[in-house]
Amino acid sequence: MQIIKVAAIIVTWNKLKDVCLLIEDTNKLDLNGICLDIFVVDNASSDGTQAYLEEHYPQVKVLQTGENIGGSGGxxxxxxxxxxxxxxxxxxxxxxxxLDTQALLALVETLQNYSEVGLVGSQIRKLEQPEIIQEIGSYIHEQKAHLKTYLGNSPIVSTEDILAEKPYLSVDICAAASLLFRREIIQQIGVFENYFLHFDDVEWCLRAKQAGWVVAAHPASIVWHRSPDFKHRPWISYYDERNLCYCWQKHKPELLLKRLRLLLAKLIYYSLTGRFFWTEIYLQGLEDFLKGVKGKMPSLLPYREYSLAEIITPDANILVQSSIYQDICQFTDLQIDEKTTLWYLPKNLLYRVYIWVISWFLKPVDLAILSCYRPEIYQFHLAKKVYCFTGAGYVQVNLSLMNVLLNSLQLFYRLLNIYWQMSIVVSNSAGAR
Structure with missing residues (x-):
């Protein structure tokens, strides 16, 4: 019987507990003639990852990078x-x-049986909602100048119904959350671009397709992954927009300006709702793309995140948006001093309107803590100070009319300048092709 040799690469930075759970899952896999070796790339973790793995999992090979070079570099x-x-x-x-026990077997069988397939990804389900599909590969979505996941946010569908008698799904992109590929592809197209994180796997899959390989997904291979809904942070938008621009510049330059036009409405909305710190993240990503910046974000975040201890004073009236805990699963405790009074919006609609009118002259709340992602706009006006919770800290927003107007004008000016420079990039990219 032929033994198929597979090497798994797991990149980590200060996620020892998660890595150990994943290694335990690999020990439960149905291998059926597969020899699997585990290689953990440690990006200089400070939580003792390398020492712990070498002591408790001697079969695992730890590759130390010496610095945090992100998922792409790892x-x-x-x-x-x-x-x-x-x-x-x-x-x-x-x-x-x-990992499901069959997660690797279905991927290996696809590569073994179909020589045209160079890369094959898994069915990814949401770890927090195990009965919901996160994606089974993705496609380029021309209308949105972005990606569209296959069966994203859908209830579980049987493998037979998904495949519909096809041997596999042919897709544009498979996420590196679980992606098996032939070793010779590295020799042919090289390694990931230096994106630090996000869209590195997108660009690499498109590069493989350009080289003539089929990128496939197989729903019989199931993994569960933390949903972006629960681990997104505003600063990640920097990498998303910057790296998507690099990806489109290389593979779909005609989508660059379309993406920028579609982004305009979102950034204006963020600006008008006091979240200009978030628009700054997007703008910095776009401007760094035009400067040719790759790898790790070169500068500090353009906003300050405060702790609860820094923003809460004794005897303060505090309004906390009810959905804030649903947005960020890692944040479950709001430690409030006993002297602090939580202020709740009245249930009666007429009384709400009355409070809102009165708040133009006298603010009923000292401090409002709102979701960064889905703020309740009504509550912005009720407090003397407003903070948006980002999942890691609290960012103060200034909703004065003058500040909103100035920020919106600044946003429009910078986007206009970016659009002009991007037009030159698109023209040059089209000429190069």
Whole structure:
């Protein structure tokens, strides 16, 4: 019986508990003739990851990078190491996924049986909502100049119904949360671009398709992954927009200006609702793309995040948006001093309107803490000070009419300048092709 040699690459930075759970899952896999070796790329974690793994999991090989080079750099580091070794396939895994026992077998069988397939990804379900599909591969969505996940946010569908008698799904992109590929692809197209995180797997899959390989997804391979809904942070938008621009510049330059036009409405909305700190993140990502900046974000965040201790004073009336805990699953405790009074919106609609009118002259609340992602706009006006919870801290917003107007004008000016520079980039990219 032929033994198929597979090497798994797990990139981590201060996620020891997640990595250990994932390693335990690999020990429960149905391998059926597969020899699986685990390589953990440690981006200089400060939580003792390397020492712990070497002591408790001696079968796991730890590759130390010496610094935090992100998911992109970590996966590339592992690929460069493994290209020298005699493995048939390489399996990329995010450090926070959990595996079904058949997760690897279905991927290996796809590559074994279909020589045209170079890369194959899994059905990814939401870890927080196990009965909901996060994605089974993605496609380029021309109308939105972005990506569209296949069956994203859908209830579970049977493998037979998904495949509809096809051997696999042919897609544009598979996420590196669980992606198996042939070792020779590294020799042919190279490793990930230096994006630090996000859209590195998108660009790499498009590069593989350009080289003639089929990118596939197989729903019989199931993994559970933390949903972006529960781990998103405003600063991640920097990498999303910057790296998407690099990806489109290389593979779909005609989508660059369309993406910018579609982004305008969102950024205006953020600005008008006091979240100009978030528009600053997007603008910085776009401007750094035009400067040719890659890798880790070169500067500090353009806003300050406060702790609860810094913003709450004794005897303060505090309004906390009810959905704030649903937005961020990691944040479950709002430690409020006993002297602090939580202020609740009245249930009666007429009384709400009355309070809102009175608040133009006298603010009933000292402090409002609202969701950064889905703020209740009605509550902005009720407090003397308003903070948006980002999942890691609290950012103060200024909703004075003058501040909103100035910020909106600044946004429009910077976007106009970005659009003009982007037009030049698109023209040059079209000429190069």
């Amino acid at each position: 996966f590339s580091h592992g690929m460069k190491f493994l290209i020298q070794l005699n493995y048939d396939y390489i399996w990329l895994l995010d450090n926070d996924v959990r």
